[in-house]
Amino acid sequence: MTDAQVSGSRARTRQAIVDAAIEVLGRNPAASLGDIAAAAEVGRTTLHRYFAERADLLAAIGTEAGARLDRATAQARLAEGTGASAVHRLCQEYFDLGNLLSLVFTEPEIGTGSTGGGCDPDFAAMVERGHRDGTIDPELPVDWVQSLIWSQLYAGWAYLAETGASRHEVLRLILRTVDGAIAVKAG
Amino acid sequence: MTDAQVSGSRARTRQAIVDAAIEVLGRNPAASLGDIAAAAEVGRTTLHRYFAERADLLAAIGTEAGARLDRATAQARLAEGTGASAVHRLCQEYFDLGNLLSLVFTEPEIGTGSTGGGCDPDFAAMVERGHRDGTIDPELPVDWVQSLIWSQLYAGWAYLAETGASRHEVLRLILRTVDGAIAVKAG
């Protein structure tokens, strides 16, 4: 029950609130602080003790989201292999971020890091490498590829929630769709 | 009583409110009734005179959205040509719907018609025809193709707002991406 009574309780309570906020806001961006507090299993008073205003909580979410995105991006090793294979790996890593995807997609102002304006240099380098090595359609701008990946991940997550498809099946559909979309066209 | 034969001004005011609501809510789904009334250049009192509750306005928007979607769908002639060519035409027609796309995409409960649960039989027939005639990847379920089209149209519209790209250029990117995504894979 009360698992947060040890010395590091403050840090753990704070993390529990941030995690719950990502979870709840990912499903419903208009959720109230009361909903978030309930999901975190803390009183609304406690939530306000850690984050005086809603904006403070959103800022903490942004930091957390940026960290998770950076970690996933690093694991995708964007600099290795062909451009298309790197995009493929990036989709796989991002897919595991789950609810965070919905949140970042619907509230772009949350994540000002590597996802916001598509200004991540590693991402751009990956796509441009794909343009050169013939695995990514050169007609598609870097920003467009970024937009494509995000929208497909979001659509896939929504598809997962609506239909009863398995995570594995949805990931397969996402990868198949994105790979086909960025591929160099035959004609 | 006889709503059918009201004076011309009533019908025009009502339509102006619905149009403004689609416009405003498309940009910001959380917009207030005051914002909508201002955009329609009407007093908030007048808006309430036509739509007693917010839900009434949303219902009217749903009807209007359904009508516009049905018209666009009819113009795409889903039953003609290959499955992929029909999808291509459908994207072109839907793209012209503009802000309505964002609204229907972010508020799926608005349009319960041919867009909501992907239950439109004509759409399903088109995709299944594509599966058979070899122009749409048979690995992609009907629902997934629907989701793909909507997410790409939405992403394209957002791309249009963010970057300074022309409508024509964005439509070209959407069509190129969707065509590639649904195409039967080589390997």
Added chain:
DNA sequence: CCTGAATGGAACATCGGTGTTCCAATCCAG
């Protein structure tokens, strides 16, 4: 046992959106 930290509940004020009422101004047709 006692102290301080952490928590949660209750109560309160505040604010913005909503829905309603009332009234004055305007417009349009007979």
Added chain:
DNA sequence: CTGGATTGGAACACCGATGTTCCATTCAGG
């Protein structure tokens, strides 16, 4: 012009979310 229709503004009550204050409870550690 006149009377009904249409409109817009002002004021009000209501509600939910927010942010704050206060207090009681619980727990860890000296």
